[in-house]
Amino acid sequence: MSESTARPGSATDPGSRNRTLILTLILAVQLMIAIDITVMNMALPRIQQDLGFSPAGLSWVLNAYTLAYGGLLLLGGRMGDILGHRKALVIGVALFTAASLLGGLAQSSWWLLAARAVQGIGGALAAPSTLAIVVTTFREESARNRALGIFVMASGLGTAGGLLLGGLLTDAASWRWVLLINVPFGLVVALLAPRFIPASQVQRGRFDVGGALTATLGTTAVVYGFVNAAERGWSEALTITAFAVGVLLLAVFVAIEARHRQPILKLGLFAHRDRSGGFLVFICSGAAMFGMFFLLTQFVQEVLALSPFGAGLAFLPMAVLMFIVPAQVTPRLVTAVGAKPTMLTGLAMITAGMAWLTAVSAGSSYAGAILGPMLLFGAGVGLLNPPLTGTILASVPPQDSGAASGVLQAVGMIGGSVGTAILVTIFGTSIRNATPPPGLDEATRASTVLADAVAAACVGGALFAAAGFLLVLLVIRSTKRTAPAGDPAPATS
Known part of the structure; x- marks a missing residue:
């Protein structure tokens, strides 16, 4: 059933929703996304030892996630409008959960970085829809304000709690559990969201895929240039090439946004x-x-x-x-x-x-x-x-x-x-x-x-x-x- 064709009284009818359960599911998503921004920090030395990262290359464990998340966040919001917020949320959570499993099983540095990037993509698809679902589910002003207050608190708790959780899991088990702990929670959300989260109205529109890709790849190329400069020097050919490609892609991004009818x-x-x-x-x-x-x-x-x-x-x-x-x-x-x-x-x-x-x-x-x-x-x-x-x-x-x-x-x-x-x-x-x-x-x-x-x-x-x-x-x-x-x-x- 599509998001725009919900039947009254069905599982997608907002009138039959358990709003507390909906908010719980949304908070679970928000906590997973917020925690993963900081949770890896405490595990970095152990990850470096196990997978052989260089001191500068270790920063990619964080940047692979934040670049994908930040670069595609605006596209994720647009996808929620066009596909429906529930569908975008489920797709994003499914990607995030699968990437968490793959990252927890990583046997090489590139394996882990690829998983972190996919985690960021999943987070970028899911995050904009979490807030939209809260706003549309809690329509009364007082209830909405309470729900938004809890939502904001969860964001801050996830960011701060990620530091403690990352340290605890790394100490008690392994750095791999910093990623694997997302899997059961993600599976529960992905299975329950289609049943309990109400459908949203979809909008007609176009995806600004060119803008999203040039912004993300351009920023990634610039970041790669800095990291490569730390490892091999500013005059190294790859460093210069990365900066040139990054600047060119960001210029193309600006040109695309200036002409696109529905820019991100x-x-x-x-x-x-x-x-x-x-x-x-x-x-x-x-x-x-x-x-x-x-x-x-x-x-x-x-x-x-x-x-x-x-x-x-x-x-x-x-x-x-x-x-x-x-x-x-x-x-x-x-x-x-x-x-x-x-x-x-x-x-x-x-x-x-x-x-x-x-x-x-x-x-x-x-x-x-x-x-x-x-x-x-x-x-x-x-x-x-x-x-x-x-x-x-x-x-x-x-x-x-x-x-x-x-x-x-x-x-x-x-x-x-x-x-x-x-x-x-x-x-x-x-x-x-x-x-x-x-x-x-x-x-x-x-x-x-x-x-x-x-x-x-x-x-x-x-x-x-x-x-x-x-x-x-x-x-x-x-x-x-x-x-x-x-x-x-x-x-x-």
């Missing part, structure tokens, strides 16, 4: 000064935060010798502040001083945290070198993202609000991937050119080289955060003292 990216969304500036700030903050996750998960395990679960606990203070600050502090501060000063305060904290990390060394301790930056990141992101989201969406016409929200999430993911690649370039180059003091034993030498590389890369992270601060200061205009938007923040992912 409306270029007019970037015409507004505050909106375009806000998107750039999300790229900068996402680059700093994604890069920080990649670097510190290795530092706390390889240099501080924490177990994967201990490494997850090390991030807990930051995660707690990411929950508390947006709910309790940010709305009051925005009301008192306005959105722009609040954003500047958050970015100043993120910049200070990254600058603090430039001093880490092989002799650093968690309390002395890591805890302080963690607290600054948690508070800074909590102050930055809600008013920044509100600033971007405030000037969007109602008919474009869905497209703008999708761009916001995609920008955060792609910015994080490109930023991670740039910081990994610094990280890998530092390792390749390292000259530690003579006389060190092998373990101390390895810790020294890695710690110095983390410190060098964090200089780049501090520059990203500082660039975001300057963009808010010079580009975004002062805004009214209104409560910030409560949307989940892409940059924390």
Whole structure:
């Protein structure tokens, strides 16, 4: 039965739905997608040992997912409109689940990376439909607000909980279970969704496949250029070719979007000064935060010798502040001083945290070198993202609000991937050119080289955060003292 031909009183009739069960299924999908953004971080050192990744190449375990997810997110939203949200959700969850199984069984680096990319594709197809199904299922305003509040909480819980879950599973069993745990939950959702989630109206339209492919492949080529530069140098032929192909594909993407009748990216969304500036700030903050996750998960395990679960606990203070600050502090501060000063305060904290990390060394301790930056990141992101989201969406016409929200999430993911690649370039180059003091034993030498590389890369992270601060200061205009938007923040992912 198609989505547009549901019979009254049938399993696809919204009037017969158990809304609690529908919300439970949607939350399961959202948790799987959000968890997989961070869950692999704690498993990275073990994955490197088992599958033989290079220090720079290891970043692809994260970027293969985020590039596919962010690059195809807008196409996934369009597919939900044309195919029906339930169908897009089921297809996406089925792909995500199959890829999780294949990734958990991976015997080589390329096998794992291919599975991670397919996971990202599945997530991009399913994620836009989750929110759409919540909105159409809960039609009364009070019920919808409660459901959306739970949905947003699940997004944040998944992102933060992924760090703890990844560490726990890696410690208790194997890094493979970080992926395999998705399989039973995905199967349950894929089997129950067609029965219990109501059908949605489908729309006529065309898929902007050319735009989606050129955007994703162009960004991937640029990221590959940075990672290859870290491993083989800037003058290597493959590095130059990757950058050239990436720039060419992104130029083609812009040309396609300017001419397509139903583009996945409306270029007019970037015409507004505050909106375009806000998107750039999300790229900068996402680059700093994604890069920080990649670097510190290795530092706390390889240099501080924490177990994967201990490494997850090390991030807990930051995660707690990411929950508390947006709910309790940010709305009051925005009301008192306005959105722009609040954003500047958050970015100043993120910049200070990254600058603090430039001093880490092989002799650093968690309390002395890591805890302080963690607290600054948690508070800074909590102050930055809600008013920044509100600033971007405030000037969007109602008919474009869905497209703008999708761009916001995609920008955060792609910015994080490109930023991670740039910081990994610094990280890998530092390792390749390292000259530690003579006389060190092998373990101390390895810790020294890695710690110095983390410190060098964090200089780049501090520059990203500082660039975001300057963009808010010079580009975004002062805004009214209104409560910030409560949307989940892409940059924390």
